[in-house]
Amino acid sequence: MEKKKVLLVDGMALLFRAFYATAVSNQFMYNEAGVPTNGVQGFVKHLLTAIDEHQSDYVGVCWDLGGGTFRNEMWGEYKAHRSAPPAELIPQFDYAKEIADALGFVNISCQGYEADDCLGTLADHYRHEGVHTTIVTGDKDILQLVDTDTDVWILQKGYGNYKKYDPITFVNEWEIQPKQLIDLKAFMGDTADGYPGVKGIGEKTATTLIKTYGDVKTVIDHVTELPKGQMTKIQTDLEMLKMSLQLAEIHIKVPITVNLADLFYRGFSEDSLGICDYYGLKVVRRELAKLLA
Template sequence: MKNHILLVDGMAILFRAFHATAYRNYFMVNSKGMPTNGLHGFIRHLAAAVDHFEPTHVAACWDMGSKTFRSEMLDTYKGNREAPPVELIPQFDAVKQVAAGYGIPNIGLKGYEADDCIGTLACLYAEEGHHVTVLTGDQDMLQLVRPNVDIAIMRKGEGNYEVFQENSFFEQKGLTPAQIIDMKGLMGDSSDNYPGVKGIGEKTAIKLLTQYATIDQLLENLEELPNGVRKKIESDLDNLHLSRKLAAIHCEVPISCSLEDAKWEVDEKQKQAMLEEFELMKLSRLLRPADSVTN
């Protein structure tokens, strides 16, 4: 049977789980005074994904601090983001303990984002012939779609996904996965706080890439563009090149995760101990694969 590896964008799920309840100022707090609504939601989202995609292996990737090679390239990168809510901060480390309680390896490396770790592992596993599904809420991940790599974007509710695959990607997005990088280079990204070309939005970026395929070919044919568009690009070339570099997921991070470590196999005693520690026993019925280890 072909291995199916689920790569989990840990922070994306944790933030989604937290804000799903926090917007009502509702926080689950255990007897130690620790908020656990993010942990609770993380487990529920993870359980829904495992049930839906039926992976043979699972690994979770995480950001390891705010300083990365991108923030060295642009000191204002992601600088517009608010500090995380105080109720969420203690759950950053706890959620990794939750993942470990289910036997899921936690992958991350300082200087890189979770996206880069996911991209690296996805490419490695796909090249070895395995099927990879990336679970995320981040549209930037769409550039990773390729043979053997699907991107599952979480939609509202649990177990609701829009899955992007190589054979149908162009029909869904009107671009190739590689063109997602160039689109972000042209239009920038207000969420990650990098500029792109001032005055060029998504609609114009897609139109230009539909005609010229890549930024490089676009630049070789600037004289063909309408004066307004050409002048915008010519006056913002530095930001164009910088934004394209910032948008590209780095798929050569010096990390590894063996299939043996990532095998989806829950040790019930380990799981129960973790759930008891964080007082999440109401969720004990979730994530119980048929081949659970009972020891």
């Protein structure tokens, strides 16, 4: 029997991508209330496009929340140096969730955790129910979740363009297993997330170490076998390496429960057009009108 399919999307990734794609030319598309809608409308268009491509049975939207996460408690510099979002984007964070809810989608988040953690937790939960999960995001960190029950689609430029990963395509490109992406990031660090890993070890060296030893722990156990330069770098930044390993791993035990039935995708109706009119979403209304036709 064919498995049920659930589509989980990183709402913040879709919203940011849509916003910056149009903000570069100042296409903010304000509604009658004076709220910019460029990001929100692009977010919904991305969502509709992914649903059409995936032919989803069930759909959920995961979000980051403000106020920091457990990673900030572990490492104070975690994402600390990211610039503040543009003024035109700020009101669209809550607006996007409100509109997603009005259109019948379930918004999923948990204080103290990132959207990635929610995505990972749900994918892990649904696999035990015999469900296949596809995750749509712009963040390659989520690729560590790829397995026989979980595909990841990375957004590319435009709508409906994805780089699709399953275990085979991942290994062919990265030359390591998906779970080893955690170890790779631990060595390399992540400048966007604000942790350095091991200074002086880049992707090429880190990949070689992982292919040779398997994981960070085994490299540490055999550190004296390494060339002197690599050994010194790892020993110097040993504590940061261990910390980075924890920061890089997606947490799959977030205290959330979302029954699969709650995510059932019911499609759209004429009422959806009224919702678009209410929120001033002219672009989305045109897309939905095409679907309903």
